Amino acid sequence: MKIVLDAMGGDYGPSVTVQGGIEAIKDYGINIIFTGDSDSIKKELEKYHYPKENVTIVHCDEQINNDDSPVTAIRRKKNSSMVVGLNLVKEKKADAIISAGNTGALLAGGLFILGRIKGIDRPALAPVFPTTNGASILIDGGANVDCKPRNFLEFGIMGDIYAKKILGINRPKVAIVNIGIEEGKGNSVTKEAYKLCQTGEFNFIGNVEARDIPSGYADVVIADGFTGNIILKITEGIASTIFDELKDMFTKNILRKLAALILKPGLKEFKEKLDYSEYGGAPFLGVQGNLIKAHGSSDAKAIKNAIRQAKNFVENNVLEGITREIMKLEEGKFE
Structure with a gap:
């Protein structure tokens, strides 16, 4: 290779x-x-x-x-x-x-x-997002600021293949980021996208609120690139702030330093879970x-x-898997 x-x-x-x-x-x-x-x-x-x-x-x-x-x-x-x-x-x-x-x-x-x-209107960035259950995929992470409803369906298909082949999830739960979990929530784009995703051959579970993403509510989280990138950046910022605060907290005096020594394995595991370097990069699907x-x-x-x-x-032939599923979409199988 x-x-x-x-x-x-x-x-x-x-x-x-x-x-x-x-x-x-x-x-x-x-x-x-x-x-x-x-x-x-x-x-x-x-x-x-x-x-x-x-x-x-x-x-x-x-x-x-x-x-x-x-x-x-x-x-x-x-x-x-x-x-x-x-x-x-x-x-x-x-x-x-x-x-x-x-x-x-x-x-x-x-x-x-x-x-x-062929059949893809908007390729998308798909970074891995750390959750309490392991990891989820966020798509789009920033490639497309404005999206059409059809793009959300494409993102769902690509994210589903990614989660199956790379994260090893047999039947990934796919959801759209929205301001509420009810079907009628959101703007005109997300409402229409919801209907389209219901026709897709993946496990679409509806909407997910941003606060529930870190809990692993969905394995694949669909968003336009504007929303997705904001979610990523604010998460990076919060993680960085937490690490800085913990460092400051545990270095103030000798007793806290001793406590940090005892907690070191757990703190290291926590840091690794939130560290982007553990996940590599974001594929452009x-x-x-x-x-x-x-x-x-x-x-x-x-x-x-x-x-x-x-x-x-x-x-794991991710590219071939996406190409095959999008071909089905083009043939009208999901219409």
Whole structure:
């Protein structure tokens, strides 16, 4: 299996991406294609011992920055690490691509270079959301600010396949984020989306309120990208605040430090459950390729886990599963 890693993406570039890539090679036995500035990549590779046959470097003399216009960057920076990597996947020279770079550019590149799966109107980001029951999938996590009712049905289909194949849930519960659980709640889009999702061949359980998402009320949570991204960001903010408060609380005096020492295993488990780096990245579902968007501030652990996620996507044929189910939709099976 060959996985492309955009070595220049993210806040830390090769210093983090190379380390994460090497750790993934050692643990998963995969092949990594690093795209980016070859000198910078080689400099980082010198720090590690690894099977040389598992590493390929594709030199790129351009880089897409976070402040670049997404569409313009994809069209003009043809030799950037991101565009070159996407083309490797399109040309079947790699099985998947991971990037922690400019989100808008990566999504635009996924659409322009890989293309949509036939029948998909709006590909969507599908991050994993930690819950008391393990994890749920939130789709869309920010790719589409405005959505049509039909898009919610597509999100439900894609999220259902993802939950079955990656989370191992036999019959995922699928719900729409809304201001109430009653069928008539919400705006005109969510009301119509509710009706459409009732026709889908997945386990649609109705609406879910945002407060019930962390409890694992639904395995797949459907939202437009605007709502989904706000849910993600406020959750990240709350988690960060909790960690900061706990750190401050347990370091005020010697007795509290001793208490923290006793509670350390539990606190570590709690932190890991809420830490985005444990889940890797968010797949961009609905394009003709396995594409994972890693968090911009990813450390080596997050990169490694994103690679594990990409590996699981390839091995479990998620792309093929989505394509097959969307084909049924196009044939009118869900109408």
